[in-house]
Amino acid sequence: MEIDKAIRESGDQRLKTKFNNAIYVIQRALALYSIEEVAFSFNGGKDSTVLLHLLRAGYFLHKGEQSYSNGGLTNFPVRTIYFESSSAFTEINSFTYDIASLYGLQLDIIRTDFKSGLEALLKAKPIRAIFLGVRIGDPTAVGQEQFSPSSPGWPPFMRVNPILDWSYRDVWAFILTCKVQYCSLYDQGYTSIGSIHDTVPNALLCISDSSSSKEKFKPAYLLSDGRLERAGRVKKISPSVHGRSPTVANGMDIVDSQKHGMRTASVIAVGDEILSGTVEDQLGPSLCKKLHSIGWSVTQTAVVQNDVDSVAEEVERRKSANNMVFIYGGVGPLHSDVTSAGVAKAFGVRLAPDEEFEEYLRNFIGDHCTGDRNEMAQLPEGITELFHHEQLPVPLIKCQNVIILAATNITELDKEWTCLLELLGSSDSLALMEPFTSKILTTNLPDVEVAQPLSKLCLEFPDLHIGKIFLDFWVVQSNIFISLSNCGLCKFKGVIANQGKRFLLLVSKARAKHELILQ
Numbered sequence: 001m002e003i004d005k006a007i008r009e010s011g012d013q014r015l016k017t018k019f020n021n022a023i024y025v026i027q028r029a030l031a032l033y034s035i036e037e038v039a040f041s042f043n044g045g046k047d048s049t050v051l052l053h054l055l056r057a058g059y060f061l062h063k064g065e066q067s068y069s070n071g072g073l074t075n076f077p078v079r080t081i082y083f084e085s086s087s088a089f090t091e092i093n094s095f096t097y098d099i100a101s102l103y104g105l106q107l108d109i110i111r112t113d114f115k116s117g118l119e120a121l122l123k124a125k126p127i128r129a130i131f132l133g134v135r136i137g138d139p140t141a142v143g144q145e146q147f148s149p150s151s152p153g154w155p156p157f158m159r160v161n162p163i164l165d166w167s168y169r170d171v172w173a174f175i176l177t178c179k180v181q182y183c184s185l186y187d188q189g190y191t192s193i194g195s196i197h198d199t200v201p202n203a204l205l206c207i208s209d210s211s212s213s214k215e216k217f218k219p220a221y222l223l224s225d226g227r228l229e230r231a232g233r234v235k236k237i238s239p240s241v242h243g244r245s246p247t248v249a250n251g252m253d254i255v256d257s258q259k260h261g262m263r264t265a266s267v268i269a270v271g272d273e274i275l276s277g278t279v280e281d282q283l284g285p286s287l288c289k290k291l292h293s294i295g296w297s298v299t300q301t302a303v304v305q306n307d308v309d310s311v312a313e314e315v316e317r318r319k320s321a322n323n324m325v326f327i328y329g330g331v332g333p334l335h336s337d338v339t340s341a342g343v344a345k346a347f348g349v350r351l352a353p354d355e356e357f358e359e360y361l362r363n364f365i366g367d368h369c370t371g372d373r374n375e376m377a378q379l380p381e382g383i384t385e386l387f388h389h390e391q392l393p394v395p396l397i398k399c400q401n402v403i404i405l406a407a408t409n410i411t412e413l414d415k416e417w418t419c420l421l422e423l424l425g426s427s428d429s430l431a432l433m434e435p436f437t438s439k440i441l442t443t444n445l446p447d448v449e450v451a452q453p454l455s456k457l458c459l460e461f462p463d464l465h466i467g468k469i470f471l472d473f474w475v476v477q478s479n480i481f482i483s484l485s486n487c488g489l490c491k492f493k494g495v496i497a498n499q500g501k502r503f504l505l506l507v508s509k510a511r512a513k514h515e516l517i518l519q
């Protein structure tokens with residue numbers, strides 16, 4: 001079946017737009033570089049499979065041939081490079097070779113690492129541009145555009161990314177619409193394929209019941225939330241204590257970090273109206289409570305002006321110092337809504353229209369938007385993940401470790417928070433920590449007498465945080481065991497935490513003498 005014909009005849013308008021844009025990029029590249037100067041980086045993965053067919057269509061449209069058939073095409077002249085690795089899946093390897101022979105690809109097999117392989121190749125051949133199946137959302141896409149020169153330190157060539165703006169859904173819509181072959185692993189629950197050491201089927205596609213010994217998976221195209229396509233890119237470790245597949249991302253063991261780590265967040269409100277005192281911020285304190293309830297520590301809260309630079313400055317400072325940053329306010333269609341732009345600036349990327357988000361907005365607000373495009377659908381490019389939840393009219397926006405909340409009141413915040421926990425609570429991003437256990441300790445001792453033993457406590461237990469709430473309470477947070485009789489507050493005579501439990505101790509000065517109240 002002809003690719004362009006299949007797309008033209010499909011009723012999928014979005015796919016047509018994506019197809020046309022990709023073909024445009026390919027044709028631009030073919031106009032800029034001669035056929036000897038371009039190469040195609042093909043590895044049998046789904047994205048490079050899509051790109052192969054786009055390139056074939058683009059090449060023949062470029063040549064002015066409006067019609068061709070798959071069967072008859074065996075002289076595709078674009079040099080194709082495959083970095084073959086001993087840790088590749090055999091299915092990927094054989095698919096790559098089979099497709100190369102089916103479509104007459106001139107395959108250059110490289111068995112070294114990417115960088116030195118490319119160095120050698122570029123010395124030997126006149127290659128100036130390489131087509132890649134990189135898409136927004138891939139870790140390597142950050143900061144890339146459709147035409148991106150190779151990174152400093154890499155041999156000089158142009159990376160051409162025709163499907164940079166394609167979503168997971170677009171990729172499968174294309175493959176299924178055009179009925180092209182794809183690697184068999186995608187029918188076994190694999191949704192994104194790396195090496196045999198870091199890739200397992202996506203647990204979200206698992207359909208086995210507990211009685212069957214062998215796990216079964218649905219095909220990759222049935223993954224409903226494409227943002228989770230890399231959930232199968234994991235380290236192979238034994239299942240977690242909860243009996244679920246381990247949630248391990250980018251080599252980091254969450255189970256482990258949950259046990260030993262401390263998660264910190266920063267909360268940023270954007271709003272001149274808060275700074276002028278006209279409006280009292282209720283979302284900040286509520287968010288702090290919510291984070292605290294899942295065992296996270298909030299290290300700072302800040303209110304910044306409604307301008308891009310103020311937002312960018314604050315986000316830049318906070319994103320590297322915390323596991324997660326939550327930002328709200330300044331989101332919407334008004335000229336003063338600057339949050340997305342500020343976040344983009346903090347990460348050094350540009351704002352770009354996100355069609356998926358635009359579609360949600362269109363369903364939600366119709367065509368009530370300013371200008372030709374909906375400005376609200378401009379999101380930081382290459383770093384944005386959208387999280388859909390049926391309870392929410394538009395997806396939640398996550399830009400690396402920054403979550404942009406759209407809530408404008410407590411009710412909306414409660415709803416967004418519940419959805420956020422459902423969507424991310426089992427992932428590394430918003431790992432649910434053991435919640436703090438609260439204890440209240442009351443005393444009628446004056447500050448000066450309490451100060452010294454509390455300081456001693458801090459010295460003895462470096463991860464102990466002591467604070468005072470209102471006038472009456474001292475707040476102590478820890479995940480360690482403390483015996484008060486050891487620390488100079490022996491008058492209280494009590495052990496204030498169970499071993500191994502994280503707890504919050506409130507020491508009150510206002511209540512009865514030497515009383516320990518456990519909450």
Ligand SMILES: Cc1cc2nc3c(=O)[nH]c(=O)nc-3n(C[C@H](O)[C@H](O)[C@H](O)COP(=O)(O)O)c2cc1C
Pocket residue numbers: 041083114130132140149150151154159194
């Ligand atoms: C043809 C080609 C060109 C690449 N160019 C660059 C580059 O310019 N800069 C860079 O940091 N990585 C470059 N890479 C490496 C990729 O960004 C990425 O590390 C690699 O595809 C591995 O991805 P994975 O870890 O998801 O398997 C290139 C890879 C290929 C195949």
Ligand SMILES: Nc1ncnc2c1ncn2[C@@H]1O[C@H](COP(=O)(O)OP(=O)(O)OP(=O)(O)O)[C@@H](O)[C@H]1O
Pocket residue numbers: 041042043044045046047048049081082083084131132133134135138191192193194
């Ligand atoms: N071993 C390789 N040889 C040649 N090109 C590669 C190789 N690994 C990655 N690439 C290039 O980088 C692109 C992005 O890789 P990525 O793994 O994200 O996508 P994919 O392999 O096509 O699909 P999937 O996400 O399902 O694994 C590929 O489409 C291909 O162009």
Ligand SMILES: [Mg+2]
Pocket residue numbers: 043045192193194
């Ligand atoms: Mg891959």
